[in-house]
Amino acid sequence: MSEPVIDAVDVVKFLGRGAGRLQALKGVNLSLRGGELVLLMGPSGSGKTTLLSILGCLMTPTSGMVRVRGRPVANLDPEALAKIRRDHVGFIFQSYHLFPTLTAEDNVRLALDVRGERSQSKAARDVLGMVGLAHKTKAFPHELSGGEQQRVAIARAIVGKASAILADEPTGALDAQNGQAIMTLLAEFAKDQSRGVLVVTHDPRILPFANRIVHIEDGCIVGEEVVREAKRMSMS
Amino acid sequence: MTLLKFRLAYRNLFHDRLRFIATIVGIIFSIVLVTVQMGLYVGFRRMVTTMIDHSPADLWIMPAGTKCFEDPSLLDDRQRFRALAVDGVAEAAPVVIGYAQWRLPGGTTTPVFIVGSELQGFGLRPWSLVGGRVDDLSVPGAVAIDQYYFERLGVSEIGASAEIRDQKVQLMAVTKGIRAFTTTPYVFANVDRARLYTGMLPNKASYFLVRVSPGSEVGKVGRQLQESLPDVEVLTAAGFRSRSRNFWLFGTGAGAALFAGALLGFIVGTVIVAQTLYSSTKDHLNEFATLRAIGSSGAYIYMVIIWQALLSAIIGFCGAAGISSMVVRITADTALPIVVPPAMLFALFLLTVVMCVASAIAAIVQVMRIDPATVLVR
Numbered sequence: 369m370s371e372p373v374i375d376a377v378d379v380v381k382f383l384g385r386g387a388g389r390l391q392a393l394k395g396v397n398l399s400l401r402g403g404e405l406v407l408l409m410g411p412s413g414s415g416k417t418t419l420l421s422i423l424g425c426l427m428t429p430t431s432g433m434v435r436v437r438g439r440p441v442a443n444l445d446p447e448a449l450a451k452i453r454r455d456h457v458g459f460i461f462q463s464y465h466l467f468p469t470l471t472a473e474d475n476v477r478l479a480l481d482v483r484g485e486r487s488q489s490k491a492a493r494d495v496l497g498m499v500g501l502a503h504k505t506k507a508f509p510h511e512l513s514g515g516e517q518q519r520v521a522i523a524r525a526i527v528g529k530a531s532a533i534l535a536d537e538p539t540g541a542l543d544a545q546n547g548q549a550i551m552t553l554l555a556e557f558a559k560d561q562s563r564g565v566l567v568v569t570h571d572p573r574i575l576p577f578a579n580r581i582v583h584i585e586d587g588c589i590v591g592e593e594v595v596r597e598a599k600r601m602s603m604s
Numbered sequence: 605m606t607l608l609k610f611r612l613a614y615r616n617l618f619h620d621r622l623r624f625i626a627t628i629v630g631i632i633f634s635i636v637l638v639t640v641q642m643g644l645y646v647g648f649r650r651m652v653t654t655m656i657d658h659s660p661a662d663l664w665i666m667p668a669g670t671k672c673f674e675d676p677s678l679l680d681d682r683q684r685f686r687a688l689a690v691d692g693v694a695e696a697a698p699v700v701i702g703y704a705q706w707r708l709p710g711g712t713t714t715p716v717f718i719v720g721s722e723l724q725g726f727g728l729r730p731w732s733l734v735g736g737r738v739d740d741l742s743v744p745g746a747v748a749i750d751q752y753y754f755e756r757l758g759v760s761e762i763g764a765s766a767e768i769r770d771q772k773v774q775l776m777a778v779t780k781g782i783r784a785f786t787t788t789p790y791v792f793a794n795v796d797r798a799r800l801y802t803g804m805l806p807n808k809a810s811y812f813l814v815r816v817s818p819g820s821e822v823g824k825v826g827r828q829l830q831e832s833l834p835d836v837e838v839l840t841a842a843g844f845r846s847r848s849r850n851f852w853l854f855g856t857g858a859g860a861a862l863f864a865g866a867l868l869g870f871i872v873g874t875v876i877v878a879q880t881l882y883s884s885t886k887d888h889l890n891e892f893a894t895l896r897a898i899g900s901s902g903a904y905i906y907m908v909i910i911w912q913a914l915l916s917a918i919i920g921f922c923g924a925a926g927i928s929s930m931v932v933r934i935t936a937d938t939a940l941p942i943v944v945p946p947a948m949l950f951a952l953f954l955l956t957v958v959m960c961v962a963s964a965i966a967a968i969v970q971v972m973r974i975d976p977a978t979v980l981v982r
């Protein structure tokens with residue numbers, strides 16, 4: 369089996385302050401490996417987004433540890449965490465979070481620009497081609513459908529060759545057909561052994577795309593199913 | 605390939621047109637205000653020393669405590685002779701100043717300020733002549749005035765006459781651009797006539813202009829003069845200049861008022877730009893959080909904001925420079941012209957940039973507080 373790109377060890381997270389303080393994660397162990405698409409499922413409020421944020425180094429755990437490509441991420445300041453994110457993590461959000469004043473191409477370029485990379489336009493157009501938007505590179509977000517916007521967001525997440533793609537309900541705002549298209553793309557990108565994809569979802573229609581399904585409830589992982597066992601066995 | 609940071613910055617800036625216009629107008633007003641105040645200061649500063657600047661004197665002898673060129677003062681010829689006896693003094697020429705009434709044939713009077721000097725050799729004579737010659741002033745009763753005061757003095761051409769202290773005077777030379785900030789017109793005349801016009805005795809003078817003989821050191825001669833003339837004051841031209849400036853600009857509070865006005869303009873501008881940048885950043889906070897989430901460094905985001913500030917500065921400054929140059933042109937022929945030398949223009953540009961970048965601080969502090977995790981819950 370390929371190396372974990374990100375793994376969480378005994379992660380505990382408290383959120384909020386005072387009376388509102390609660391334990392959103394109660395000792396979670398999870399690893400995301402290259403070449404797999406993992407679904408993280410659970411009821412609302414179970415801690416999915418919190419876990420995704422910690423895996424993606426948007427937050428640090430109260431206790432426990434996160435390793436990115438085997439290296440522990442601990443005691444880092446916000447700048448160092450940002451560096452880990454730009455080097456290793458690609459995010460896809462339910463509400464896309466594209467820049468309304470920039471074209472599709474520039475939105476994708478931005479992910480390279482923050483890394484200080486040159487010759488971005490060609491790379492951005494190539495990736496937009498991969499998500500089927502070769503003809504919309506100059507379009508602004510408001511000129512794109514929801515599905516198209518999410519594809520731009522996917523292009524932005526993968527253009528930097530991140531080892532982990534973390535998506536929080538990427539199909540939540542899309543209809544069935546568009547949701548299907550997005551998941552097909554993500555499943556496709558997850559085949560790359562250097563990249564792992566973790567998708568948080570409520571949507572049972574997504575199940576067929578997963579290599580592994582992790583169930584979370586009330587801050588604890590309560591079950592894990594491995595699908596397409598045969599395929600995973602053959603890879604190890 | 606354009607700089608993406610820059611593109612993001614100007615799109616952010618132009619996104620909300622109304623706010624953008626408000627920002628630019630704020631910058632323009634603030635910088636024009638600063639320019640006018642500082643330009644007045646420079647104009648005033650130049651004007652208060654114009655007589656000293658145009659006199660050939662190395663040293664000025666004046667009664668102790670003289671505050672400025674226009675300060676009425678009285679010296680005696682004996683002092684002049686004592687001065688001439690000092691080693692290194694080549695010449696000591698009398699200058700007579702004083703207020704007088706200019707009376708037109710019709711009977712109306714206007715106060716004028718007489719400046720009398722020797723017309724041959726060493727002296728303080730009118731300059732920038734556009735009509736007549738300095739030599740023409742040796743005719744008894746001949747005077748020179750600036751064309752700017754034609755209307756006020758009721759004369760408009762060479763040969764026109766009027767009266768000062770019951771003496772007939774005749775306009776024999778015309779200057780251009782010699783204006784008094786006190787708004788009392790200068791009237792140049794021969795020194796003897798000037799004594800008549802100001803009611804001064806023939807053996808008196810207001811100043812003695814000293815020329816130091818070649819090879820003598822001005823400072824040293826000045827000290828020796830001061831020693832042999834303990835009851836007067838001996839100043840170098842530079843010393844008299846700075847004393848006049850200090851008196852008019854700071855003794856009267858005029859300079860302080862101009863600086864206070866400039867400072868106020870700067871503060872108002874900073875507050876306006878800071879406010880609009882802050883609210884613009886607030887509107888785009890979600891985008892900045894997204895930038896942070898996808899791993900941008902703090903510096904990257906600050907640069908976007910600073911680009912916004914710099915762009916505002918450049919656009920605002922161009923507008924302000926345009927308006928200011930109009931103001932400069934309009935006031936060029938007034939009693940107090942606004943003067944903007946190139947160095948000041950450059951300083952104003954730097955000031956605009958400093959103002960805008962300083963304004964970015966509030967926005968940057970706000971962005972520093974962004975928690976990138978918020979993008980997942982929105």
Ligand SMILES: Nc1ncnc2c1ncn2[C@@H]1O[C@H](COP(=O)(O)OP(=O)(O)OP(=O)(O)O)[C@@H](O)[C@H]1O
Nearest residue numbers: 383384388390392411412413414415416417418419
């Ligand atoms: N900033 C916060 N302060 C306090 N409590 C919080 C905060 N953010 C989230 N929580 C709580 O932590 C728990 C886990 O939240 P989380 O967002 O991870 O749930 P989720 O599984 O993503 O839910 P959903 O499916 O509705 O998105 C919830 O009970 C939530 O109310």
Ligand SMILES: [Mg+2]
Nearest residue numbers: 416417418536
């Ligand atoms: Mg959630």
